[in-house]
Amino acid sequence: MKPPLSKLGHRRELIRQFTPNWFTMTMGTGIVALALGRTSELLPILWNLGATLWVINIALFLLFVSMYCARWIFFFDGAKRIFHHSVMCMFFGAIPMGLATIINGFLVFGIPLIGERAISIAFSLWWLDAAMALICGLLIPFFMFTRHDHSLQSMTAVWLLPIVAAEVTAASGGLLISHMNAGSSATQILFISYSLWGFSVLPALAVLVILFLRMVLHKLPGRDMAASSWLSIGPIGTGALGLLLLGTQAQRILISPDLISVGIVAHGFGILGATILLGYGFWWLVIAILTTLRYLRDGLPFNMGWWAFTFPIGVYSLATLSLADSTGIQWLYYFGYAFVSMLIFFWYVVMGSTLRGAYHGNVFFSPCISDGTGLQLPSKSEKQKVNL
Incomplete structure (x- = not known):
């Protein structure tokens, strides 16, 4: 038997190969x-079981x-190449989205476990998450415009990852507000969350x-990107969830005479908007299911992209x-439970x-330091060592 790694x-x-x-x-575990x-x-x-997974997810995130x-400390030359990689750079958006599931866990599981401190922790982490989501949503597309080589034929739903992070934060904001009293802080987070929703969902x-x-003109992407078809469900499901959570809280939070009507409209818009988005x-x-069945017929090799099967269907459920x-x-509950079963x-x-x-080490691979053929390129410091 081969040894680990x-x-x-x-x-x-x-x-060196961590990306x-x-x-x-x-994201998927959360x-x-x-x-x-x-x-x-x-x-x-x-x-x-959910609380146990949430604790495990915190440990994974910290790890x-x-x-x-x-x-970045020990392999800086190789790490910085990610900003020039047209695919791997997109995954920066996974960092704030993974954190958002932990923040929501503090509100779902943390309050019964550690009390009201969980709300304070979630409140602080939410602002950090919002900042990271904004940076990803602006900086990564700017790199796409200025540094990366993209074409319509090479495009996949991975393009969504840095953009969607902000709407995940927006939906998290709706859950956070549900544990806050009506006041200036709650109102502030409400309107910031709606802004984050527009910042993300519309693009x-x-x-x-x-x-x-792209799919009409160039057909389906390669087998290695097969799971990316599920990513298209993510912004739609999260957008719908955000509208529902924010709309419900808007009616509760906006109690001043000038904003009461806004809260009523937001609540109704949340229900109608979510219904349209879910459709x-x-x-x-x-389409994602049919695409996956098409790939399964020819064989579907595993890679880390398979995690795209989890988070999108999770937020949709x-x-x-x-x-x-x-x-x-009532029948919406049946669909929701069926989607949760699919997620699990x-x-x-x-x-x-x-x-x-991970045990065998074959999922640790950084394409940023590859020459495109699978051969690993040495970093600048490694070249210097060879010359010496």
């Missing part, structure tokens, strides 16, 4: 934890932050239009259940494959 050659490669796409693992907490009315033990910081919808055109998302969901709460339509199945498969790949 045998394909890396040396344990230091764990750091931000590992934070999609925290959304499963939240979905379990949301469906605990069906089976109380689901809350305990990944430590590993990525270590890469994301534009990207989806381009993605549709649009269902179209992309069916939470949005469906939230719409069911707002409307009282995907997470189980992807987590198992990731752990096996």
Whole structure:
């Protein structure tokens, strides 16, 4: 039997090859934890399972932050190449989105476990998350405009990752406000969250239009990017969830005479807007399922991109259940629970494959330091050592 990490050659490669796409693992694990907490009315033990996964997710996030910081410290020349890589650069958006699931966990699981301190922690982390989401949503597209080489044929739904981070923060803001009293702080977060929603959802919808055109003209992407088709559901599901959460809280928070009517409109707009978005998302969901079945027929090799199977369907399921709460339509609950079941199945498969790949070391690969053929290019400091 081959020893652990045998394909890396040396344990230091764990750091040298570590990339931000590992934070999609925290996104997927975090959304499963939240979905379990949301469906605990069906089976109380689901809350305990969700809380356990949330704690594990915190540990994973801290581990990944430590590993990525270590890469910048010890392998700076290689780490900085990510800003010129047209695909891996997109995964910076996974960092604030992974953090958002932890913030929401403090509100869902943290309050029963550690009391009101959880709200204060979530409040502080939310501002950090908002700042990171804004930076990703502005800086990464600017790099796309100025540094990267892109074409319509090479485009995938991965383009959405840095843009969607802000709307995930917006939806998290809606959940945070639900634990705050009406006042200036809650009102401030409410309007900032709506701004973050527009900052993210509207550009994301534009990207989806381009993605549709790309698939019509150039067909499906390669097998290595097969799971990326599920990413198109993410901004739609998160956008719907954000409208519902913010609309519900707007009616409660906006109690001044000048803003009461705004809160009423926001609540109604949240329900109607979410219904429209979920219908649009269902179209992309069916396309993603058909695309995956098409790839499965020819074989679908595992890579870290498989985590795209988890977070998008997770936020879509939470949005469906939230719409069911707002409307009282019973069949929406059935759909929501079915989507949660799909999410748990995907997470189980992807987590198992990731752990096996991590054990053997074959999922640690940084294309930023590759010459495009799989050969690893030495960093500047490594070249100097060779010359010496």
